[in-house]
Amino acid sequence: MTTMSVTRAQVLKFRWRAHQLDREPGSAAGLADVDLLDFGVQDTGPAAARWALTNRGLTDYDEADTLLAWTLRVSPHLYRRADVAAIATASSPFSEPDAAKRIFDAAKPLTAAGISVTDGLAVVAREQRRIVAKPMVKGALSTALTAALDPPYLRECGPCGCVHCWESSFRIVGLQAGLELQPGTSPPVLQRIPGFRAPLYGRSGADADPQFSVIRNYLRFFGPARPADVAAFLDMPTKVVAAHWPQDTVPVEVTDAPTVRGERFLLAGQLEALTAAPEMSGTTRLLGPYDAYLQARDRPMLVADPAHSKDLWRILGRPGAVAVDGEIVGTWRPKSTGSKLTINWEAWLPVTAGVCSAVAAQAERLATVRGQTLNKVTGG
Numbered sequence: 001m002t003t004m005s006v007t008r009a010q011v012l013k014f015r016w017r018a019h020q021l022d023r024e025p026g027s028a029a030g031l032a033d034v035d036l037l038d039f040g041v042q043d044t045g046p047a048a049a050r051w052a053l054t055n056r057g058l059t060d061y062d063e064a065d066t067l068l069a070w071t072l073r074v075s076p077h078l079y080r081r082a083d084v085a086a087i088a089t090a091s092s093p094f095s096e097p098d099a100a101k102r103i104f105d106a107a108k109p110l111t112a113a114g115i116s117v118t119d120g121l122a123v124v125a126r127e128q129r130r131i132v133a134k135p136m137v138k139g140a141l142s143t144a145l146t147a148a149l150d151p152p153y154l155r156e157c158g159p160c161g162c163v164h165c166w167e168s169s170f171r172i173v174g175l176q177a178g179l180e181l182q183p184g185t186s187p188p189v190l191q192r193i194p195g196f197r198a199p200l201y202g203r204s205g206a207d208a209d210p211q212f213s214v215i216r217n218y219l220r221f222f223g224p225a226r227p228a229d230v231a232a233f234l235d236m237p238t239k240v241v242a243a244h245w246p247q248d249t250v251p252v253e254v255t256d257a258p259t260v261r262g263e264r265f266l267l268a269g270q271l272e273a274l275t276a277a278p279e280m281s282g283t284t285r286l287l288g289p290y291d292a293y294l295q296a297r298d299r300p301m302l303v304a305d306p307a308h309s310k311d312l313w314r315i316l317g318r319p320g321a322v323a324v325d326g327e328i329v330g331t332w333r334p335k336s337t338g339s340k341l342t343i344n345w346e347a348w349l350p351v352t353a354g355v356c357s358a359v360a361a362q363a364e365r366l367a368t369v370r371g372q373t374l375n376k377v378t379g380g
Helices: 008-018 048-055 081-090 096-112 117-131 138-148 167-172 214-222 227-234 238-243 268-276 306-312 353-369
Strands: 004-006 066-070 076-080 154-157 162-165 179-181 189-192 249-254 263-267 284-287 320-324 327-337 340-347 373-379
Touching (some): 004 268, 008 214, 008 268, 048 284, 048 353, 066 081, 066 179, 096 167, 096 238, 117 138, 138 189, 162 167, 214 227, 214 263, 227 238, 249 268, 263 268, 306 327, 327 353, 340 353, 353 373
Parallel strands (some): 340 373
Antiparallel strands (some): 066 076, 179 189, 249 263, 284 320, 320 327
16 A cells, blocks of 8 residues: 655644644534543543543533543543443453553562453452442542452552552552542542443453544544554553554655654544645644643654653643644643632744734633633743
């Protein structure tokens, strides 16, 4: 098959539209109209998921129709409640090596004890299900779970000064145990999902409906991509991703991005959307630090300058990104003083007065979403 050549600008425009970041606030018809909810909207930070949905056009929805659970990269993600069974399947490991990779060092003591990782995770899930008969704070669940589990499931935790279940195992089994997180709770409170039978790893990620398949959805939102990119995003072995690679992909090469050379792949049905490259409207967004648009694993595609990349993707104190039509032009940081919110932003690239006005409007909207009043916007 002939490899099609595309430009970096085409890729960014394609992803911007795939993420629906070009839509006006309030233009989304409802939860079903936000495509990213098929993959999950990460909820890390104050009102992070609600802000991500606002940036994708959804400004009003009933929280009762959503569900929050630890899934991809053992991070909290928001979904449509109606999709919970499909999400539980899609977020399950594809195989034993996949399960081991997703929980990192927690797999070693299980293997050493002759316990398969998938069986071990099912044990933890069953115990969580049994213990959480009513809403329970994470610490109380951890204490009860530690008392119920055998040594291969536990670790000595230096920071805590105690023995408890491995954190990765504790989190990753929640949805398989039929549990959800209560939104806005800190420390987290877990509770049973009403009317949902705990799947307990009864199905593999390979059984997922294509709409919710984690491999297909990476390509859908972050294409064109390589198996290694998908694997890094999902904490999966590259071999497992390659073994389950969609058959309906086409090869693409980005010709004007030296740091991302080489063949990449796109779902065939999206090729026209990538190559059409219609005119953009100059949409400016303040993206949260963990917004999905920033989670692509080919970071040089988004930010070529190493110094800017280091600033944006800090390990601690990560800022948000100021983006215009898919191009990241700077960073922003919030500062809260009681009910007042201040936004400080720094432009990396020359920006117009229109972009500055759009940043101010976004800051005003963000303050409302966070239940605060905007104090001021500084920098630029």
